[in-house]
Amino acid sequence: MTTPRHAACAGRERGPVPIDPREPTARVFRDLRTTAGGLTSREARRRLEVHGPNDLPHHAVREWPVAWLRQLTHPLALLLWIAGVLAWIVGTRELALAIVAVILLNSALAFWQEEQAEQAVEALGDYLPQHSQVRRDGRPTRVLATELVPGDVLLLGEGDRVPADARLLSGALEIDASALTGESSPVERTADLPDTARRPVDSPVLVFSGTVCTGGSAEAVVHATGRHTELGRIAMLSARVRLAESPLERQVRRVAWLIAAVATSVAAAFLPLGVLAGLTWTQAFVFAIGLLVANVPEGLLPTITLSLAGGVRSMARRGALVKRLSAVETLGSTTVICTDKTGTLTRNVMRVLETRDGVGAPASPRPEFALAVARCTTADERTNSGDPMELALLAFSHSTGEGLSSERRDAERARLFRFDPHLKRMTTVDHLASRYVAHVKGAPEEVLPRCTSARGAGGVVRQLTGQERSRLLDVVNEMAGRGLRVIAVARRDFPELPADRERAESDLCLFGLIGLIDPPRAEVAAAVSACHAAGIRVHVVTGDNGRTATAIARQVGIGGDQVVDGSELDAMAETDLDELLMSGQEIVFCRAAPESKLRIADALHHCGQVVAMTGDGVNDAPALRRADLGVAMGASGTDVAREAATVVLTDDNFATIVSGIEEGRRVYDSVRKFVLYIFAHAVPEVLPFLHFALSGGAIPLPLTVLQILAIDLGTETLPALALGRERAEPGLMDRPPRTRSDSVVTRRLLLRAWGIMGVLSGILVLIGFFAVLLAAGWRPGADVSENAVLHHAYLQATTVTFLGIVFCQIGTAFASRTQYVGLRDIGLTSNKLLLAGCAFELLFAAAIVYLPPLRGVFNTAPPPGWTYALMLPFPVLVWGADELYRRLSRARTSRSRRP
Numbered sequence: 023m024t025t026p027r028h029a030a031c032a033g034r035e036r037g038p039v040p041i042d043p044r045e046p047t048a049r050v051f052r053d054l055r056t057t058a059g060g061l062t063s064r065e066a067r068r069r070l071e072v073h074g075p076n077d078l079p080h081h082a083v084r085e086w087p088v089a090w091l092r093q094l095t096h097p098l099a100l101l102l103w104i105a106g107v108l109a110w111i112v113g114t115r116e117l118a119l120a121i122v123a124v125i126l127l128n129s130a131l132a133f134w135q136e137e138q139a140e141q142a143v144e145a146l147g148d149y150l151p152q153h154s155q156v157r158r159d160g161r162p163t164r165v166l167a168t169e170l171v172p173g174d175v176l177l178l179g180e181g182d183r184v185p186a187d188a189r190l191l192s193g194a195l196e197i198d199a200s201a202l203t204g205e206s207s208p209v210e211r212t213a214d215l216p217d218t219a220r221r222p223v224d225s226p227v228l229v230f231s232g233t234v235c236t237g238g239s240a241e242a243v244v245h246a247t248g249r250h251t252e253l254g255r256i257a258m259l260s261a262r263v264r265l266a267e268s269p270l271e272r273q274v275r276r277v278a279w280l281i282a283a284v285a286t287s288v289a290a291a292f293l294p295l296g297v298l299a300g301l302t303w304t305q306a307f308v309f310a311i312g313l314l315v316a317n318v319p320e321g322l323l324p325t326i327t328l329s330l331a332g333g334v335r336s337m338a339r340r341g342a343l344v345k346r347l348s349a350v351e352t353l354g355s356t357t358v359i360c361t362d363k364t365g366t367l368t369r370n371v372m373r374v375l376e377t378r379d380g381v382g383a384p385a386s387p388r389p390e391f392a393l394a395v396a397r398c399t400t401a402d403e404r405t406n407s408g409d410p411m412e413l414a415l416l417a418f419s420h421s422t423g424e425g426l427s428s429e430r431r432d433a434e435r436a437r438l439f440r441f442d443p444h445l446k447r448m449t450t451v452d453h454l455a456s457r458y459v460a461h462v463k464g465a466p467e468e469v470l471p472r473c474t475s476a477r478g479a480g481g482v483v484r485q486l487t488g489q490e491r492s493r494l495l496d497v498v499n500e501m502a503g504r505g506l507r508v509i510a511v512a513r514r515d516f517p518e519l520p521a522d523r524e525r526a527e528s529d530l531c532l533f534g535l536i537g538l539i540d541p542p543r544a545e546v547a548a549a550v551s552a553c554h555a556a557g558i559r560v561h562v563v564t565g566d567n568g569r570t571a572t573a574i575a576r577q578v579g580i581g582g583d584q585v586v587d588g589s590e591l592d593a594m595a596e597t598d599l600d601e602l603l604m605s606g607q608e609i610v611f612c613r614a615a616p617e618s619k620l621r622i623a624d625a626l627h628h629c630g631q632v633v634a635m636t637g638d639g640v641n642d643a644p645a646l647r648r649a650d651l652g653v654a655m656g657a658s659g660t661d662v663a664r665e666a667a668t669v670v671l672t673d674d675n676f677a678t679i680v681s682g683i684e685e686g687r688r689v690y691d692s693v694r695k696f697v698l699y700i701f702a703h704a705v706p707e708v709l710p711f712l713h714f715a716l717s718g719g720a721i722p723l724p725l726t727v728l729q730i731l732a733i734d735l736g737t738e739t740l741p742a743l744a745l746g747r748e749r750a751e752p753g754l755m756d757r758p759p760r761t762r763s764d765s766v767v768t769r770r771l772l773l774r775a776w777g778i779m780g781v782l783s784g785i786l787v788l789i790g791f792f793a794v795l796l797a798a799g800w801r802p803g804a805d806v807s808e809n810a811v812l813h814h815a816y817l818q819a820t821t822v823t824f825l826g827i828v829f830c831q832i833g834t835a836f837a838s839r840t841q842y843v844g845l846r847d848i849g850l851t852s853n854k855l856l857l858a859g860c861a862f863e864l865l866f867a868a869a870i871v872y873l874p875p876l877r878g879v880f881n882t883a884p885p886p887g888w889t890y891a892l893m894l895p896f897p898v899l900v901w902g903a904d905e906l907y908r909r910l911s912r913a914r915t916s917r918s919r920r921p
């Protein structure tokens with residue numbers, strides 16, 4: 023008879039052989055045709071062919087018609103639709119059709135840009151493949167998680183993401199199954215518990231893909247991979263990076279809306295005003311449509327998304343994988359970095375530099391000391407896996423000729439008390455001959471108080487006196503002061519297995535001290551000084567000794583003005599911590615428990631700082647989530663930390679965070695640049711309409727609505743995109759970070775866009791327009807309609823307005839390239855994309871003016887040759903006016919800063 027459990031699995035597609043993983047292990051092995059020793063590589067390769075790779079489809083294919091439709095019904099597009107409908111109603115059908123064409127084109131461009139952004143973020147997964155530890159050919163081997171097959175024996179440990187559905191064979195795990203079940207508290211999974219659960223997800227012997235292991239270690243046999251896993255079955259996406267809207271995008275969206283609202287109300291208000299001034303209703307409507315179209319910043323939002331995505335791409339190339347678009351921007355506004363020491367500031371390549379005996383005298387280690395080091399570890403030198411410090415200790419023990427194979431070590435081990443970051447020590451108990459031997463290693467502050475005796479010269483054991491203890495502490499301080507990580511090693515023998523950790527770690531005999539060196543990474547000092555120049559403070563938060571940490575911090579240029587011990591931090595009141603963090607000092611938080619990071623992140627956040635916090639362990643996850651920017655170590659970090667973080671460093675390097683900050687600042691600046699550029703055209707586009715309206719039609723319309731569209735959505739698009747790719751201005755990292763309240767659209771930006779470049783461009787193009795009309799003998803009120811003598815001159819005049827704006831916008835583009843320095847400092851031709859964009863802009867304008875079919879559509883006529891002589895200086899004038907303004911305001915700022 024089939025039990026309910028069987029029914030739960032029966033009938034579900036599980037690849038070629040449907041199996042019930044909750045059967046006794048012998049049956050599971052038989053069904054999966056495997057053993058506790060795992061598969062052979064050949065068999066695994068063959069099964070990979072049959073079952074396919076162990077992954078889920080990256081993302082549900084985006085329904086492109088839906089995505090495009092979203093662009094077509096985007097609120098700003100809706101405004102253009104209204105303009106189109108109005109144009110149709112008042113009988114200007116060509117204009118209406120042109121507006122529709124523009125909406126279609128614009129939405130296609132926006133759709134393409136979003137696709138690009140999506141792809142940039144999607145591609146990140148490829149940079150950071152997940153690996154898993156399995157038993158293949160009887161040996162522990164690291165394989166790509168995508169290459170796992172049913173029958174593989176997985177070795178799971180703390181911090182691992184469970185890569186496939188598996189049945190536990192031995193050991194016990196604490197599992198965070200929230201991704202699968204939504205339950206936030208971790209659950210226990212143990213190989214030999216009776217399985218009475220109704221649902222497979224509640225079974226104590228099963229673990230599922232997508233969940234993470236927050237503690238313990240176990241072996242498990244894989245029974246389902248890829249789409250056949252529970253995760254695949256419920257079609258959930260595991261760690262899909264999301265394209266959430268960033269604060270920057272939100273901000274710009276608000277501004278775009280504000281402008282659109284202003285444009286609409288101005289258009290509505292001018293409608294009666296135009297009629298009062300003597301326009302016909304049709305003319306007034308055309309005018310209103312013009313105002314609307316000129317002011318709706320159509321291309322702005324998709325261009326920002328694309329620019330952020332560009333940032334994501336280039337950060338990935340520099341080793342920082344950003345999981346959310348918004349992180350690009352947050353990185354740029356970072357004010358404080360809280361960094362780990364080992365591996366981030368240092369190379370994490372440890373080496374034993376010196377050893378002391380149990381009374382602190384320099385001595386080469388005795389055999390039992392070297393063996394104790396080899397036993398008290400979980401690292402595996404065969405696969406070179408495990409904690410780099412332990413690997414260094416293993417190498418050291420081998421170098422003394424007293425090494426021990428990992429197999430023998432594991433076979434003789436009776437008990438393991440894992441390294442605990444709170445206790446800062448670990449202990450193993452081995453069954454040797456007829457006794458049990460506990461070996462303890464850890465931070466001297468933790469191990470020494472548990473020692474009652476010590477081994478001195480010649481291996482003589484003696485009681486530890488108070489004097490000897492304080493001498494030992496002096497030795498530890500002296501070693502730590504040289505930047506060494508100091509580890510104390512001790513032992514105790516028991517006639518039977520000690521009952522608990524407390525007993526195993528009491529009444530110990532100190533073997534000695536080991537000093538390990540882990541030199542700072544070469545590039546960190548420069549990165550730290552870049553941070554200082556950029557107004558960013560760096561605190562170190564480490565579990566290590568204060569002196570060691572301060573020595574390393576100082577070696578790389580971090581102030582280390584104050585050292586705060588973990589217990590001091592715990593005792594500190596909130597307000598004192600806030601005060602300390604805001605004192606402008608750089609602090610070394612030493613002997614810190616993982617929770618301390620959360621507290622520090624919280625306090626900094628409370629003080630209005632933008633915090634980037636690094637972390638690698640399971641316990642770091644809450645702090646990584648809480649910080650504005652959680653930064654996980656890709657190479658050495660646990661899967662849990664990587665999940666929780668927003669940025670993953672592929673090389674674990676502190677310098678990469680600084681590169682990320684630089685890139686974030688560049689992207690933010692670029693966004694400002696094209697916002698400035700796009701805003702600047704509004705004035706020269708609106709001014710001609712105002713002349714027309716306020717003169718009651720005595721001045722003919724200097725620019726047609728179609729010509730506005732040709733500028734906004736034709737000539738201007740490529741230069742705007744090119745500005746989004748502008749390189750960083752010199753001095754980018756010499757500025758203080760921007761504050762949280764800083765807006766992308768500032769008063770200064772509006773002054774430059776509208777007040778300086780906009781007004782000047784408006785005046786210049788109107789000069790051009792009137793010059794052509796007046797030269798042809800036009801006087802206010804003269805007839806310029808289709809059959810009038812002056813009609814051709816009128817067409818030429820509007821063409822000059824159109825071309826004038828194009829010329830002025832080239833000046834604006836070059837002016838927008840810099841905010842803090844002159845154009846000379848970055849070089850006129852350094853943005854090749856912009857040069858190409860401007861060339862396109864001119865060609866497109868020339869096509870509109872000289873190609874007969876386009877001339878008909880856009881109502882243009884080739885202007886007299888002398889008008890080019892008039893317009894040629896426009897770009898230089900516009901750029902020059904802005905450059906002059908910036909130079910003056912720079913001079914004013916530096917004068918006001920001078921004491």
Ligand SMILES: Nc1ncnc2c1ncn2[C@@H]1O[C@H](COP(=O)(O)OP(=O)(O)OP(=O)(O)O)[C@@H](O)[C@H]1O
Nearest residue numbers: 362363364441443446447448463464465564565566
């Ligand atoms: N595997 C281990 N076995 C025993 N003791 C250890 C082990 N790893 C670290 N320790 C001790 O615990 C202390 C804290 O280590 P931990 O790994 O928690 O620090 P951390 O915060 O990761 O340090 P860092 O900032 O340098 O990366 C170390 O200084 C060392 O004395």
